[in-house]
Amino acid sequence: MTTPPATAPPQARQIVMVAVLVPVLAALALWAFAWPAARTAPRDLPLGVAGPAAAAGPLTQQLQRQQGAFEVHRYADEGAARDAIEDRAVYGAVVATPQGPKLLTASAASPVVAQLLQQAVQRQAPEGRAVPTVDVVPAPEADPRGSALGASVLPLAIAGVAAGALVTLRGLRGIRAVVALVVAAAFVGAVTAALTHSWLGVLTGNWWAEAGALGLSTLAVSATVAGLAALLGPVGIGIGALSMVLLGNPFSGVTSAPQLLPEPVGTIGQLLPPGAGGSLLRSVSFFDGARAFGPALTLALWAALGLTAVVLGAALRRRRSPAAAEQPSARAEAARVS
Structure with missing residues (x-):
């Protein structure tokens, strides 16, 4: 009477290992790539507010109402806000002007954030009034979307x-x-x-x-x-x-x-x-x-x-x-x- 080959059980274990390991790796990859993409939203995003306290105060309050979306930094004027953007201290800034809010962005830091800021600030503006936007540090023309x-x-x-x-x-x-x-x-x-x-x-x-x-x-x-x-x-x-x-x-x-x-x-x-x-x-x-x-x-x-x-x-x-x-x-x- 012949005994079965001793290699059969190890081969079976290898098959089971592959059958289990591949779906686990697929699930891990899907979690790593899809979960962050599905949960994209601003979380303490550094954003400046510039201008006189009387005008900048209401802008700051409006931004802070958005449930921790922005980390607001105060600046005395537009020049200081521009310096902060160029130093990468903030992704953009809202400047209080006599004509209304003005948005400074840096699409080179993140085109996605620049677009998000435009949408967020525009929602705070009076209906029918477009918020003027200046791209302080623009993305290169060859790669405008990054x-x-x-x-x-x-x-x-x-x-x-x-x-x-x-x-x-x-x-x-x-x-x-x-x-x-x-x-x-x-x-x-x-x-x-x-x-x-x-x-x-x-x-x-x-x-x-x-x-x-x-x-x-x-x-x-x-x-x-x-x-x-x-x-x-x-x-x-x-x-x-x-x-x-x-x-x-x-x-x-x-x-x-x-x-x-x-x-x-x-x-x-x-x-x-x-x-x-x-x-x-x-x-x-x-x-x-x-x-x-x-x-x-x-x-x-x-x-x-x-x-x-x-x-x-x-x-x-x-x-x-x-x-x-x-x-x-x-x-x-x-x-x-x-």
Whole structure:
């Protein structure tokens, strides 16, 4: 009587694992992408109100009635409000004038927010009176809706994951892996800046600053993936890829604004490389580097931690290798003596 093959139960388990894992990943992806998009609304969105207290007070009260939609900042006059917009302290401002409210926006900060502010302020105006609007920092003519900038987040995340995976799978370890990751990120930054700035014209800031921001964003992702792989093995690539692509991309808020996403998604997104990279790129491209320090620091920390993990993982691997080599030799010596 023959016994059934011993491989049948493991194969059955593999089938069940795939049948369960794929729907779970699909549900996670749908939640990560669809839920923030379905719950888009202003939440403590920084907005300025400028003008004399007597005229600006009623405007402030009207905005504050909208159930925490806006975080109102007061400014003495239109000039101060414009400075705040250019410094990225607020997304726009309502100026009280003798002729009525006047709206200042910055479509370069977010075309979606600029349109939202126009609708919100227009609802507060007397019926039949259009609110004059001035775009203080307009989006580039080649990308008026910010679509190209928003579309840059996913390719950069994918490039970072690919670089981290290739370094791992090609067997690069320690300093060699660090050099490969840094060089690859530098090339990605240069090539991407050439495409988006020099060719498409959707970025309008300093070319080198944009290339640096794009390269640092890539390095933050690639170093994280390679670092996780160095410490955890191949499963680290999967964890890094899921974190950066499946969560980092939809949580980034680049296509709208972090303050339009439900909490804590907006905050988490800015702590992940895709969100921080999008904010940094917007700052150096359209706002002369205003508010760039925070996202640049976030990216630098991710990159530093990832590269440290790469070096640490190589050191741990070297330490385990002699011990593993000694065990077979010890068994051979014991066999020879016996």
